[in-house]
Amino acid sequence: MATSTSWAQDVITCDICNKPTQQFCNSCQVSLCSNCVSKHMEAFKSMSHEIAPFLNRKTKLVLPACQEHSGQRCEVNCKECNKPVCLKCIVSDAHKGHVVEELTETHENKIRKIKSDTEEIQAKLIPKYQKEDVEIGKKISKTKSKIDDLGKETKTLRTLWHQEVDKIFDKIDSLSQSLTEKNLNALQEYHNKIKGFISEMNTTVKQNEKLINSKQFLEVSEYKSRLNVFRAFSQHVDFELPSLRSKMDQGKELIIDIGGYRVTLKQMSQPSPSVDVSRFSTGIGKLMDSVRIIATIPTDYTPLWGVVCIGGTEAWIFGKNNTISRIDIHGTVRDTVTTTCLTWPDGISKTRGGELIYSDGNSGTVNIVRDGKSETLITTPQGWVMRGLCSARYGNILVHVANWSWFLLFKGSDSKSKNKIIRYQGQNIKQEINKDGQENPIFKDGGNSLLMSENNNGDVCVSDRNAYTVVVVDKTGRVRFRYDGSPARREMRFDPGDIVTDAMRQIIVIDNNNACLHILDQNGHILRCVDDCGLKGPHVLSADSEGRLWVGCDRGEVKVIKYLDQS
Numbered sequence: 001m002a003t004s005t006s007w008a009q010d011v012i013t014c015d016i017c018n019k020p021t022q023q024f025c026n027s028c029q030v031s032l033c034s035n036c037v038s039k040h041m042e043a044f045k046s047m048s049h050e051i052a053p054f055l056n057r058k059t060k061l062v063l064p065a066c067q068e069h070s071g072q073r074c075e076v077n078c079k080e081c082n083k084p085v086c087l088k089c090i091v092s093d094a095h096k097g098h099v100v101e102e103l104t105e106t107h108e109n110k111i112r113k114i115k116s117d118t119e120e121i122q123a124k125l126i127p128k129y130q131k132e133d134v135e136i137g138k139k140i141s142k143t144k145s146k147i148d149d150l151g152k153e154t155k156t157l158r159t160l161w162h163q164e165v166d167k168i169f170d171k172i173d174s175l176s177q178s179l180t181e182k183n184l185n186a187l188q189e190y191h192n193k194i195k196g197f198i199s200e201m202n203t204t205v206k207q208n209e210k211l212i213n214s215k216q217f218l219e220v221s222e223y224k225s226r227l228n229v230f231r232a233f234s235q236h237v238d239f240e241l242p243s244l245r246s247k248m249d250q251g252k253e254l255i256i257d258i259g260g261y262r263v264t265l266k267q268m269s270q271p272s273p274s275v276d277v278s279r280f281s282t283g284i285g286k287l288m289d290s291v292r293i294i295a296t297i298p299t300d301y302t303p304l305w306g307v308v309c310i311g312g313t314e315a316w317i318f319g320k321n322n323t324i325s326r327i328d329i330h331g332t333v334r335d336t337v338t339t340t341c342l343t344w345p346d347g348i349s350k351t352r353g354g355e356l357i358y359s360d361g362n363s364g365t366v367n368i369v370r371d372g373k374s375e376t377l378i379t380t381p382q383g384w385v386m387r388g389l390c391s392a393r394y395g396n397i398l399v400h401v402a403n404w405s406w407f408l409l410f411k412g413s414d415s416k417s418k419n420k421i422i423r424y425q426g427q428n429i430k431q432e433i434n435k436d437g438q439e440n441p442i443f444k445d446g447g448n449s450l451l452m453s454e455n456n457n458g459d460v461c462v463s464d465r466n467a468y469t470v471v472v473v474d475k476t477g478r479v480r481f482r483y484d485g486s487p488a489r490r491e492m493r494f495d496p497g498d499i500v501t502d503a504m505r506q507i508i509v510i511d512n513n514n515a516c517l518h519i520l521d522q523n524g525h526i527l528r529c530v531d532d533c534g535l536k537g538p539h540v541l542s543a544d545s546e547g548r549l550w551v552g553c554d555r556g557e558v559k560v561i562k563y564l565d566q567s
Contacts, residue, residue: 012054016040024057026050027073029215046071061104062215068094076100084217103217110220111212117227118208121201125230129198136191143187147180201230287506287519288565293533294548295560297331302556304540306348308356312546316356317558318345324358324369329560340367340374346449347388352395359389359399366399366424378424390452397424398460400450419443419450421460433460433477442471442479455501457522463496463509470496470509472524481524488529490514498541500549502564508549510538517541517549519563533561 014021014033021031025040027050032040041049047065052058066072066086074084080098089095154173204226214220255264301319308316310326314334318324322344326335337356339345345358356369357377364380366389377397380386384401392398402417420434420443436442443450446466453461458475470483485494490511497510505522515538516531537554544550549561 021054023051024054026052026058026060029060029062047073059215061107062217063103064217068092075103077103077106084221107217107220110223113225114208114211114220114223117225118205118212120227121205121208121230126198126201126205129194129201133191133194133198136187136194140184140187140191143180143184147176147184150176150180197230200226204230286504286565287527288563291530291533291561291563293559294562295329297327297329297558297560299327299331299552299556299558300325300333303554304552304556304558306345307540307542307550307552307558308348308350309542309544309550310350310354312544312548315542315544315550315558316348316350317552318348318358319556320344324348324356327558337369337372337374346386347390347400349389349391349397351391351397352393357389357391357397359386361386366397378427381422381429387449388451390454392423392454392460393458395425396430398422398452398454399424400452402447416445417447418445419464419466421450421452421462431477433473436479442473442477443467451497451499453499453501453507455507455522456503456505459522461499461501461507461509463499465496468494468496470499470507470520470524472507483518483520483524483526485511485518487526488518490516490529494518497539500541500543502543502547504564508541508543510541510551512539517551530561530563533559535559 012021012031013019014036015030016036016039017033019033019035022034023032023037024030025032027048028040028044030040031054032051037051041051048071050058063073063075064084066074066084066089069086069088072086072088074086074089076085076087076090077083078085078089078095078098078100081095084103085095085100090098090100151173154176208223211220211223256262299317299319301317301321304317304319306316306318310316313329314326316324316326322339322341324337324339324345325333326337327333339358339360340363341358341360342362346361348356348358350356351368357366358369359366364384364386365376366378366386367374368377369375378399380399380401384403387400387402389400390398399422400419401422402419418434418441420432422429423431423433434442443462443464444467448465451463451465455461455472459480460473460475462471462473464471468484472480472482474480485496488494488511490513492513494511495513497512499507499509501507506527507520507522507524509518509520510516511518511529514531515535516529517535517538518529519527521527535551535553538551539554540552542550544560547562547564549563551559551561553559
């Protein structure tokens with residue numbers, strides 16, 4: 001029975017009807033049964049056919065039929081036209097005088113190229129990619145293990161401290177996740193690319209092996225080598241995962257360092273019951289009982305409309321023209337930038353990388369200054385006007401925009417301008433802050449700009465000058481509290497101006513009507529008012545890296561104020 005089955009599988013059948021073959025067309029290299037010989041010759045009656053018994057068949061290259069001359073087979077390849085032609089074509093005007101070679105030689109050259117490609121893919125490229133496949137798998141496993149270890153270590157540290165520091169750990173978790181996801185995604189993408197290459201090469205090998213044994217000239221001649229594509233092996237760029245380091249003196253101090261983000265938490269003296277101040281600080285200091293003016297810097301801008309500190313000894317400033325100047329604490333002008341504004345900037349800030357940015361209400365853009373030249377970063381949504389801006393965490397930018405009705409101010413009409421804050425990540429809108437949970441507007445309608453600062457805990461602190469109120473929203477856009485200045489018991493109505501936050505998460509806001517500064521804790525409780533340093537017309541505000549305040553006044557001078565005790 002086994003012998004019979006083997007014999008049945010070896011029977012060669014007719015290429016037309018699948019019956020056992022008896023004849024063979026040497027011209028067309030086709031197996032035929034006796035009944036199908038006439039059918040074959042009738043189907044290709046314009047061609048000559050050499051019919052022989054199957055056992056006497058001759059294996060040879062099947063030459064294609066000439067497309068120009070019926071009944072003729074192509075025997076040579078026209079090198080100038082790169083196509084098979086018959087003998088009549090050679091003497092015709094179309095190919096007369098062209099260089100030709102026999103199709104058998106063209107076929108053999110192609111077969112040699114296919115064999116060479118296949119040998120290199122099998123012997124060199126597939127083993128090379130398979131080795132990289134194993135290595136990348138190990139790196140992915142190591143990356144996942146590192147992520148798990150970081151998560152466990154973070155959770156262990158988190159349990160040792162009060163709920164007050166949870167937001168610090170939120171940032172650590174976010175940074176860890178961002179860094180590790182970046183590495184893992186890059187490795188996984190590279191892994192998928194390698195697997196794709198291996199699959200493509202295996203498919204190519206199978207196709208090439210079929211072509212090597214093919215006797216169909218056109219099928220072989222259409223082969224296009226992909227060897228150069230497979231050779232272009234891009235080397236993997238490895239990534240170094242961040243490590244989490246900590247040092248703890250139980251109940252007194254905790255130091256955490258991950259990915260360049262370093263936090264030092266210290267237990268402070270117990271505050272009085274009437275003041276809700278965080279017991280933890282990032283090592284900057286505590287409020288001084290009496291502030292001290294470190295420097296008074298005269299400027300050429302009267303009035304002074306903006307100040308942004310650079311480090312501890314310099315600041316960018318601007319006023320009623322289209323320039324922005326960089327001054328030091330001694331009043332020396334270090335640099336001047338001419339903006340693209342038709343009049344003057346609506347606001348200035350600096351990125352986390354220290355680059356100057358400014359908003360231009362006329363063009364509706366946020367621009368960045370690089371090598372003394374302005375480049376557009378953000379364009380206002382249609383129907384909205386660009387106002388102030390603020391650099392936020394993780395490279396984001398907060399922008400105040402108002403709808404077009406604010407221009408009614410210039411016509412003497414009451415403004416019904418709608419106001420909102422947009423958080424941009426690059427050129428993409430990441431968040432809009434304008435409605436509370438009940439779809440009520442967070443900010444009051446009006447033509448005055450919203451002034452902003454993002455706190456270290458993710459809160460966005462806003463001076464809503466149209467409502468005479470400081471509004472603080474959390475990172476989801478939910479209103480945490482509003483501050484109307486009444487706890488400070490000032491003589492005149494609270495009129496909030498420029499606003500900043502410091503390393504202790506304290507909120508400092510200018511009170512224009514009362515010529516003083518209100519210092520609040522992160523929950524909106526008044527800590528003190530700064531009115532003992534002779535401020536006259538304070539208008540703009542910034543905090544430097546030394547924990548000092550730079551207050552710009554209407555007269556064009558900047559006062560540098562020390563308000564924290566760093567001892």
